[in-house]
Amino acid sequence: MIPLADRYGRRFPYLRLSITPACNFRCTYCLPHGYHAEPGKAGPLSLDEIARLLRGFAELGMQKLRITGGEPSVRRDLTDVLRTAAAAPGVTRLAMTTNGTLLSRRLGDWMDAGLNAINVSVDSLDRATFARVTGHDRLDDILHGVDMALAAGLPTKLNAVLLRGVNDRELPRWLDYLREHAVGLRFIELMQTGDNAAFFRDHHVRAGLLETGLQEAGWQPLPRAADAGPAREYRHPDYAGRIGIIAPYSKDFCAGCNRLRVTATGDLRLCLFGEFGIPLRSWLQRDDQLDELVRAIGGQIGRKEQGHFLHEGRTGITPHLASTGG
Numbered sequence: 001m002i003p004l005a006d007r008y009g010r011r012f013p014y015l016r017l018s019i020t021p022a023c024n025f026r027c028t029y030c031l032p033h034g035y036h037a038e039p040g041k042a043g044p045l046s047l048d049e050i051a052r053l054l055r056g057f058a059e060l061g062m063q064k065l066r067i068t069g070g071e072p073s074v075r076r077d078l079t080d081v082l083r084t085a086a087a088a089p090g091v092t093r094l095a096m097t098t099n100g101t102l103l104s105r106r107l108g109d110w111m112d113a114g115l116n117a118i119n120v121s122v123d124s125l126d127r128a129t130f131a132r133v134t135g136h137d138r139l140d141d142i143l144h145g146v147d148m149a150l151a152a153g154l155p156t157k158l159n160a161v162l163l164r165g166v167n168d169r170e171l172p173r174w175l176d177y178l179r180e181h182a183v184g185l186r187f188i189e190l191m192q193t194g195d196n197a198a199f200f201r202d203h204h205v206r207a208g209l210l211e212t213g214l215q216e217a218g219w220q221p222l223p224r225a226a227d228a229g230p231a232r233e234y235r236h237p238d239y240a241g242r243i244g245i246i247a248p249y250s251k252d253f254c255a256g257c258n259r260l261r262v263t264a265t266g267d268l269r270l271c272l273f274g275e276f277g278i279p280l281r282s283w284l285q286r287d288d289q290l291d292e293l294v295r296a297i298g299g300q301i302g303r304k305e306q307g308h309f310l311h312e313g314r315t316g317i318t319p320h321l322a323s324t325g326g
Contacts (some may be wrong), residue, residue: 002296003061004260006304014229014259016293017053019081020262022045023071025089025099026135027123029161029190029199034135038187042281044264047077049284053262056236056283056293064093066119070264073102079113086114093117097159101138103145111154119145119157124167125177133166150182156245157184160274164205171210178241186231188246207247224256254306259279268297269302 004012021044026034045053054065065085072078086094095117096110103120110118122142124130149156162168174185179217189207192200208260216220219234222242231244261269266284267277278300283293
């Protein structure tokens with residue numbers, strides 16, 4: 001095993017793999033008009049291609065894998081994808097990010113296939129606001145699925161994108177929920193992408209403001225795990241749940257970066273907001289290409305920048321988060 005490290009000393013045990021760009025929601029901050037396939041674009045990686053890709057990353061020290069989309073459950077073979085991913089050597093944490101629309105019906109199958117952590121996007125606990133943000137009145141069913149995941153002992157996190165004038169005043173409702181629910185709640189600062197500039201101007205709110213309020217209310221910071229995502233996590237003795245803050249516009253946000261991304265069609269992205277992708281698919285066609293794949297991945301890590309350029313309004317080649325797997 002040859003652990004990946006860049007020129008800034010950062011290591012990358014964490015891979016986020018998108019398995020489809022498609023999504024069945026119409027979230028205002030991502031796909032407000034729904035998903036539309038691009039004519040002539042290659043389809044997502046097959047199961048065999050995924051297996052070969054993950055073997056390559058395993059050779060480079062991958063320990064944590066997150067399956068993303070789009071919406072992963074749009075793929076009918078999702079359970080097979082999870083089973084394939086769980087079989088990748090060295091993977092100790094197999095997580096998935098989902099909108100939860102199939103959670104209550106497929107949870108058992110996914111866990112049997114090897115899923116051992118889940119993030120569910122829940123941008124509001126108010127039913128009307130949830131429908132306004134996502135385009136779907138599915139909150140009650142999704143929260144039922146979350147309850148099932150907790151009852152099954154599956155480590156569960158909820159993701160909420162902060163939107164000024166929409167859901168940014170819901171902290172009291174969330175705190176009521178966290179008193180009894182042992183979830184990790186992630187408040188995510190809205191990020192500008194290639195096609196949401198006007199929406200970003202209207203709805204961006206600094207996550208740091210919320211973080212300051214939590215600290216003043218007695219929430220204590222937790223140490224960051226080696227394979228953790230970008231959230232700064234807090235706990236409070238009066239609450240069963242925890243709160244994480246993902247603030248991409250904060251100082252030194254990228255200093256602890258430990259993850260790489262691969263798109264649904266097999267392009268390596270060194271940064272969510274990078275200026276280029278590195279096509280890996282040609283090295284995923286045969287089992288005897290493993291060494292070439294490992295060299296291809298390892299040879300690109302030196303091109304990873306020290307940080308993103310969001311402060312300068314540069315969003316790279318990411319038109320929306322579903323295109324890469326945020």
